[in-house]
Amino acid sequence: MLGHDPGHARTKYPGAIYGSKRGALHSAMGDLRKRAWQWSKRVTASFGELTCALFYERSLAEPVRPPLNPLGASIRLAEESDLDTICQLYADDPWLWLGDGPRDQAARGLYLDRLRRGERCFLAFVDGVLAHANWTCFTWGDALPGHPIRLRPGEVYTTDAFTPPAFRGKGVHGLVLGTMLDQARRQGARHAYTLGQLDRPDAHKGLRALGWQECGRVYFFLPRGAVRTPFLLRRGMTQPLFRD
Numbered sequence: 742m743l744g745h746d747p748g749h750a751r752t753k754y755p756g757a758i759y760g761s762k763r764g765a766l767h768s769a770m771g772d773l774r775k776r777a778w779q780w781s782k783r784v785t786a787s788f789g790e791l792t793c794a795l796f797y798e799r800s801l802a803e804p805v806r807p808p809l810n811p812l813g814a815s816i817r818l819a820e821e822s823d824l825d826t827i828c829q830l831y832a833d834d835p836w837l838w839l840g841d842g843p844r845d846q847a848a849r850g851l852y853l854d855r856l857r858r859g860e861r862c863f864l865a866f867v868d869g870v871l872a873h874a875n876w877t878c879f880t881w882g883d884a885l886p887g888h889p890i891r892l893r894p895g896e897v898y899t900t901d902a903f904t905p906p907a908f909r910g911k912g913v914h915g916l917v918l919g920t921m922l923d924q925a926r927r928q929g930a931r932h933a934y935t936l937g938q939l940d941r942p943d944a945h946k947g948l949r950a951l952g953w954q955e956c957g958r959v960y961f962f963l964p965r966g967a968v969r970t971p972f973l974l975r976r977g978m979t980q981p982l983f984r985d
Contacts, residue, residue, distance in 0.1 A: 778793070778939070782940075785962060788964060788965065789962055789963050789964040789965045789967070790835070790962070790963045791960075791961075791962050792938065792939075792960070792961055792962075792963065793938070793939035793940075793958055793959070793960050794884075794885060794936050794937070794938060794939075794958065794959045794960075794961070795936065795937040795938065795939060795945065795955050795957075795958055796934065796936060796955070796956055796957040796958065796959065796977070796978070796979050796981075796982060797934065797935045797936070797937060797948055797953040797954065797955055797956065798932065798933065798934050798953070798954060798956045798978075799922070799932070799933045799934075799935075799951075799952050799953045799954070800931070800932060800933075801897075801922060801925065801926040801930050801931045801932060801933055802931055804923075804926070805919055805922045805923040805926060806919070807919070807923075808912075808915050808916045808918075808919030808920060809912055809915070809916065810912070810916050811911065811912045812867045812872070812908070812911055812912065812913060813867070814865045814866060814867045814872055814873075814913055814916060814917075815865070815866050816863055816864065816865050816866075816916070816917060816920055817863075817864055817866075818861055818862065818863060818864070819856065819861075819862035819863070819864050819874070820856075821853060821856060823862070823864065824849055824852055824853055824856075825849070826871060827852060827862065827874055828848060828849050828852065830871070830874055830903055830905070831848075831874075831901065831903060832844075832848075834903065836938055836941075837901045837903060839851045839852065839883060841966075851883075855876065855878070858880060859879060859880065860876055860877065860878045860879060860880070860882065861876065861877045861879075861921075862874060862875070862876050863875050863876070863877070863917050863920065863921055865913055865916065865917050867908065867913070870907075871905070872904065872905065872907075872908040872913045873902070873903065873904045873905075873908065873913045873914060873916075873917045874901070874902070874903050875899060875900075875901065875902040875903075875914075875917050875918060875921060876899065876900050876901050876902075877897050877898075877899055877921045877924075877925055878890075878892065878897065878898040878899075878900060879892060879897055879925075879928075879930075880892060881898075882898040882900050883900065884898070884900070884936055884982055885936075885959060885961065885970075885972070885982060886961070886963050886967070886969055886970050887969030887970065888969075888982060888983065890934065890981060890982050890984070891984045891985075892981075894929075895929060895930055895931045895932060896930065896931075896932050896933070896934065896981075897922075897925045897930045897932075897933050897934075898933070898934045898935065899918065899921060899922075899933060899934075899935045900935065900936065902914060902917075902918065902944075914947060915947065915950070915951055918951055919951065934981055935948070935953065937955075939958075955977075956977050956978040956979075957975065957976060957977030957978045957979035957982075958974075958975070958976045958977060958979070959972055959974070959975050959976075959979055959982065960972070960973045960974040960975075961973055
């Protein structure tokens with residue numbers, strides 16, 4: 742008959758308690774940081790926009806898994822005749838919109854310039870209704886304020902993904918993004934980048950599920966009316982965002 746080892750029990754049980762307390766402390770610190778960030782944004786909102794941009798990367802060395810298409814969506818590349826529709830889609834979202842306010846007509850010219858320099862806009866439709874828009878940039882793309890990301894051969898940057906509320910959570914974003922990455926890989930790309938925003942956690946979950954990994958963060962404050970900003974803090978690998 743095996744004897745009972747009280748010493749073993751004593752060392753195991755306190756360890757379990759310690760691990761539980763450590764997990765609770767980590768969760769509490771996370772909540773505290775979240776509240777501090779939200780408080781900082783509220784305090785500075787009268788003067789401009791305080792933002793934490795999350796920088797993601799994804800390898801395209803291996804084939805991209807074929808995306809699911811649960812809604813039977815059709816995908817095509819945007820043309821210049823689609824720009825008014827694209828602008829209407831983006832105008833009320835300051836994170837995506839390139840204009841200075843939703844009525845800035847000059848923004849249309851910036852999207853037109855994207856198309857004409859060879860960047861590609863993918864549009865998805867479900868039963869004839871626009872369900873998603875997204876871009877793949879091969880040369881450079883609008884990223885941080887006053888700091889476009891300049892791409893090297895073999896790199897792409899995906900940006901300005903937008904799904905109207907009626908189609909969110911139904912796999913349309915994953916379908917379009919998977920199609921974009923697959924086509925970029927077929928054209929020789931082997932590495933992809935994109936940006937997210939700390940205040941949009943649902944988007945982060947979707948990116949991670951599609952194979953993206955967060956590699957860096959950039960904190961900045963953009964005063965009202967400004968187009969450039971000093972960057973308050975950079976963490977992790979953010980060098981591609983700051984190439985000359």
